[in-house]
Amino acid sequence: MDCKKxxxxxxxxxxxxxxxxxxxxLQGHLEGCPSCRRKDREYREILGHxxxxxxxxxxxxxxxxxxxxxxxKDKAAPALFGLKWAHRAVLFFLAVxxxxxxxxxxxxxxKTRELSRAERLFLQNENPxxxxxxxxxxxxxxxxxxxxIFASLDDRxxxxx
Amino acid sequence: MDERELIRRSQxxxxxxxxxxIERFKGKVFSLAYGFTQDRTAADDLAQEVFIKAYFSxxxxxxxxxxxxxLYRIAVNHAKDFLRKxxxxxxxxxxxEIGENRLAAGEKSQxxxxxxxxxxxxxxxxxERLPEKYRVVLTLRDIEGMSYEDIARxxxxxxxxxxxxxxxxxxxxxxxxxxxxxxxxxxxxx
Ligand SMILES: [Zn+2]
Numbered sequence: 559m560d561c562k563k564x565x566x567x568x569x570x571x572x573x574x575x576x577x578x579x580x581x582x583x584l585q586g587h588l589e590g591c592p593s594c595r596r597k598d599r600e601y602r603e604i605l606g607h608x609x610x611x612x613x614x615x616x617x618x619x620x621x622x623x624x625x626x627x628x629x630x631k632d633k634a635a636p637a638l639f640g641l642k643w644a645h646r647a648v649l650f651f652l653a654v655x656x657x658x659x660x661x662x663x664x665x666x667x668x669k670t671r672e673l674s675r676a677e678r679l680f681l682q683n684e685n686p687x688x689x690x691x692x693x694x695x696x697x698x699x700x701x702x703x704x705x706x707i708f709a710s711l712d713d714r715x716x717x718x719x
Numbered sequence: 720m721d722e723r724e725l726i727r728r729s730q731x732x733x734x735x736x737x738x739x740x741i742e743r744f745k746g747k748v749f750s751l752a753y754g755f756t757q758d759r760t761a762a763d764d765l766a767q768e769v770f771i772k773a774y775f776s777x778x779x780x781x782x783x784x785x786x787x788x789x790l791y792r793i794a795v796n797h798a799k800d801f802l803r804k805x806x807x808x809x810x811x812x813x814x815x816e817i818g819e820n821r822l823a824a825g826e827k828s829q830x831x832x833x834x835x836x837x838x839x840x841x842x843x844x845x846x847e848r849l850p851e852k853y854r855v856v857l858t859l860r861d862i863e864g865m866s867y868e869d870i871a872r873x874x875x876x877x878x879x880x881x882x883x884x885x886x887x888x889x890x891x892x893x894x895x896x897x898x899x900x901x902x903x904x905x906x907x908x909x
Contacts, residue, residue: 570882573867600893600897603838604892605889607842607843608843609864610753613750613753614762616749616766617760617763620741620763621745623767624767624770625734625741628770628771628774629734631771632732
């Protein structure tokens with residue numbers, strides 16, 4: 559058995575009894591190895607210091623102080639029972655929101671309808687006679703003719719004004 | 720009253736039932752907190768915080784794990800927070816107080832005790848400086864005396880990992896202590 563294995567057995571021996579065979583091998587190694595004997599002494603001292611000689615009691619009125627603190631916090635927070643259902647309610651609300659959102663996305667949308675000329679004029683608050691008037695008001699005959707040609711082209715292309 | 724019934728009632732906000740659970744578990748939770756803090760007032764405060772956290776987390780407690788294990792898990796997590804916040808805190812170890820108790824029992828001379836307490840303080844200070852994962856497992860095993868299986872359940876590790884981590888923790892502790900304890904001398908010739 560080498561020192562590394564001896565140390566592993568040594569450390570395990572502080573927690574649980576080794577198998578008789580393992581114990582014998584460890585003993586044999588320790589007898590011939592001053593370094594591992596020293597490690598054994600050191601580990602035993604350290605572990606001895608770690609195990610407390612005594613553990614004090616909690617400070618007086620532990621339960622009373624604790625329950626008072628809980629009551630105080632309970633007043634600020636919703637009652638436990640309410641809390642239990644509150645988080646379920648939140649989850650339910652979120653699920654409904656998500657379903658609603660998904661529903662909206664999946665519903666086929668109505669195609670945007672082209673407005674009729676009359677609706678366009680009405681919505682844009684325009685008087686159709688203003689344009690005609692402006693054409694007729696032109697002083698020069700060639701200007702009047704050019705504008706009438708452009709206006710008729712516009713209408714033939716179905717273009718918007 | 721049966722523990723399950725106490726938990727069920729506590730989950731519905733029954734303070735009396737939770738009071739019974741406090742009485743049943745306060746010793747263990749306080750001892751665990753003391754193992755980490757080595758200070759009575761700090762341990763008391765830590766133990767109170769653990770129970771408060773447990774009370775308000777009870778609606779999420781499932782009976783799949785044991786209540787004790789669940790509670791100690793909360794305690795360890797709180798202790799870790801405490802250790803992170805108090806990393807540089809120096810402990811006040813009352814050598815005289817402990818010494819008088821032992822003297823009354825007629826064990827050792829005042830001087831011997833002072834030396835023992837100094838060495839103990841050195842060991843505990845070295846534990847404080849261990850990396851957190853080693854410190855936690857060492858505290859649960861070597862200060863609290865918990866079994867490997869309980870530690871594994873609380874820390875959610877396999878017993879094999881607990882074993883190797885504890886092995887490593889003890890090795891590190893010994894390496895760090897060898898020099899300082901040798902300097903202090905002592906009966907055991909460390
Ligand atoms: Zn050896």
